Amino acid sequence: MRGLLLGAACAPLLLWAAAAPAQVAEPKIAVLQGLDKVTARISTLRAPIDQGIRFGTLLITVRACSKRPPEEPPETSAFLEIYDLRQGAGPVLAYSGWMFASSPALAAMEHAVYDISVIDCVPAPR
Numbered sequence: 019m020r021g022l023l024l025g026a027a028c029a030p031l032l033l034w035a036a037a038a039p040a041q042v043a044e045p046k047i048a049v050l051q052g053l054d055k056v057t058a059r060i061s062t063l064r065a066p067i068d069q070g071i072r073f074g075t076l077l078i079t080v081r082a083c084s085k086r087p088p089e090e091p092p093e094t095s096a097f098l099e100i101y102d103l104r105q106g107a108g109p110v111l112a113y114s115g116w117m118f119a120s121s122p123a124l125a126a127m128e129h130a131v132y133d134i135s136v137i138d139c140v141p142a143p144r
Protein backbone atom coordinates (compact mmCIF):
# COMPACT_ATOMS: atom_id res chain seq x y z
CA MET A 19 0.00 0.00 0.00
CA ARG A 20 2.83 2.34 0.87
CA GLY A 21 4.46 1.82 -2.56
CA LEU A 22 1.16 2.58 -4.26
CA LEU A 23 0.82 5.88 -2.35
CA LEU A 24 4.40 6.81 -3.16
CA GLY A 25 3.85 6.02 -6.84
CA ALA A 26 0.70 8.15 -6.91
CA ALA A 27 2.54 11.06 -5.31
CA CYS A 28 5.39 10.87 -7.85
CA ALA A 29 3.17 10.53 -10.94
CA PRO A 30 2.72 14.32 -11.46
CA LEU A 31 6.48 14.82 -11.21
CA LEU A 32 7.10 12.13 -13.81
CA LEU A 33 4.54 13.69 -16.16
CA TRP A 34 6.13 17.14 -15.69
CA ALA A 35 9.62 15.75 -16.38
CA ALA A 36 8.40 13.96 -19.51
CA ALA A 37 6.66 17.12 -20.79
CA ALA A 38 9.64 19.40 -20.13
CA PRO A 39 11.65 20.12 -23.29
CA ALA A 40 15.08 18.57 -23.44
CA GLN A 41 17.79 21.12 -22.69
CA VAL A 42 20.48 20.69 -25.32
CA ALA A 43 23.69 22.56 -24.63
CA GLU A 44 24.16 24.94 -27.54
CA PRO A 45 27.59 26.24 -28.36
CA LYS A 46 27.80 29.80 -27.09
CA ILE A 47 29.80 32.88 -27.86
CA ALA A 48 30.61 35.52 -25.27
CA VAL A 49 30.36 39.07 -26.55
CA LEU A 50 33.00 41.15 -24.80
CA GLN A 51 34.02 44.77 -24.98
CA GLY A 52 37.69 45.66 -24.99
CA LEU A 53 39.07 49.11 -24.30
CA ASP A 54 42.61 50.11 -25.24
CA LYS A 55 43.33 52.92 -22.76
CA VAL A 56 46.29 54.23 -24.78
CA THR A 57 44.40 54.81 -28.03
CA ALA A 58 40.91 55.11 -26.45
CA ARG A 59 39.59 52.57 -28.95
CA ILE A 60 36.69 50.32 -28.00
CA SER A 61 36.38 46.94 -29.73
CA THR A 62 33.59 44.37 -29.64
CA LEU A 63 35.05 40.89 -29.29
CA ARG A 64 33.24 37.62 -30.03
CA ALA A 65 34.85 34.77 -28.08
CA PRO A 66 33.71 31.16 -28.55
CA ILE A 67 33.81 29.00 -25.43
CA ASP A 68 37.25 27.40 -24.81
CA GLN A 69 38.90 29.14 -27.78
CA GLY A 70 41.47 31.81 -27.09
CA ILE A 71 41.18 35.18 -28.83
CA ARG A 72 43.73 38.00 -28.91
CA PHE A 73 43.16 41.62 -27.95
CA GLY A 74 46.41 43.56 -28.01
CA THR A 75 48.84 41.62 -25.82
CA LEU A 76 46.00 39.78 -24.07
CA LEU A 77 44.96 36.18 -24.70
CA ILE A 78 41.33 35.83 -23.59
CA THR A 79 39.70 32.43 -23.08
CA VAL A 80 36.04 32.16 -22.09
CA ARG A 81 35.43 29.00 -20.09
CA ALA A 82 31.69 29.49 -19.44
CA CYS A 83 29.01 31.93 -20.48
CA SER A 84 25.47 32.16 -19.13
CA LYS A 85 22.49 34.38 -19.66
CA ARG A 86 19.28 34.32 -17.65
CA PRO A 87 16.01 33.60 -19.43
CA PRO A 88 13.83 36.62 -20.35
CA GLU A 89 11.32 36.00 -17.53
CA GLU A 90 14.03 36.47 -14.85
CA PRO A 91 15.94 39.65 -13.95
CA PRO A 92 18.54 40.27 -16.69
CA GLU A 93 22.06 39.06 -16.04
CA THR A 94 24.84 37.81 -18.26
CA SER A 95 28.02 36.37 -16.79
CA ALA A 96 31.15 34.73 -18.12
CA PHE A 97 34.11 32.96 -16.58
CA LEU A 98 37.26 34.37 -18.18
CA GLU A 99 40.94 33.48 -18.12
CA ILE A 100 43.08 36.33 -19.41
CA TYR A 101 46.83 36.11 -19.93
CA ASP A 102 49.13 39.00 -20.77
CA LEU A 103 51.64 37.88 -23.42
CA ARG A 104 54.42 40.43 -23.13
CA GLN A 105 57.55 40.17 -25.24
CA GLY A 106 60.58 38.87 -23.40
CA ALA A 107 58.52 37.33 -20.61
CA GLY A 108 56.31 34.28 -20.24
CA PRO A 109 52.53 34.54 -20.11
CA VAL A 110 51.31 36.33 -16.99
CA LEU A 111 47.86 35.57 -15.63
CA ALA A 112 46.09 38.94 -15.62
CA TYR A 113 42.61 37.73 -14.62
CA SER A 114 40.74 34.54 -13.80
CA GLY A 115 37.16 34.62 -12.59
CA TRP A 116 33.54 35.53 -13.26
CA MET A 117 32.58 38.86 -14.83
CA PHE A 118 29.02 40.18 -14.76
CA ALA A 119 27.47 42.43 -17.39
CA SER A 120 25.26 44.26 -14.89
CA SER A 121 28.15 45.01 -12.49
CA PRO A 122 31.41 45.37 -14.41
CA ALA A 123 33.21 46.91 -11.43
CA LEU A 124 32.33 43.95 -9.18
CA ALA A 125 35.04 41.75 -10.67
CA ALA A 126 37.06 44.03 -12.91
CA MET A 127 40.36 43.13 -14.50
CA GLU A 128 43.07 45.55 -13.37
CA HIS A 129 45.46 46.20 -16.22
CA ALA A 130 47.48 49.31 -17.11
CA VAL A 131 46.58 49.28 -20.82
CA TYR A 132 43.37 47.26 -21.31
CA ASP A 133 39.88 46.90 -19.87
CA ILE A 134 37.64 43.94 -20.68
CA SER A 135 33.93 43.68 -19.84
CA VAL A 136 31.15 41.20 -20.60
CA ILE A 137 28.30 42.41 -22.82
CA ASP A 138 26.25 39.36 -23.82
CA CYS A 139 26.16 35.61 -24.32
CA VAL A 140 24.71 34.51 -27.66
CA PRO A 141 24.26 31.18 -29.47
CA ALA A 142 26.98 30.30 -31.95
CA PRO A 143 26.00 30.57 -35.62
CA ARG A 144 25.26 27.24 -37.27
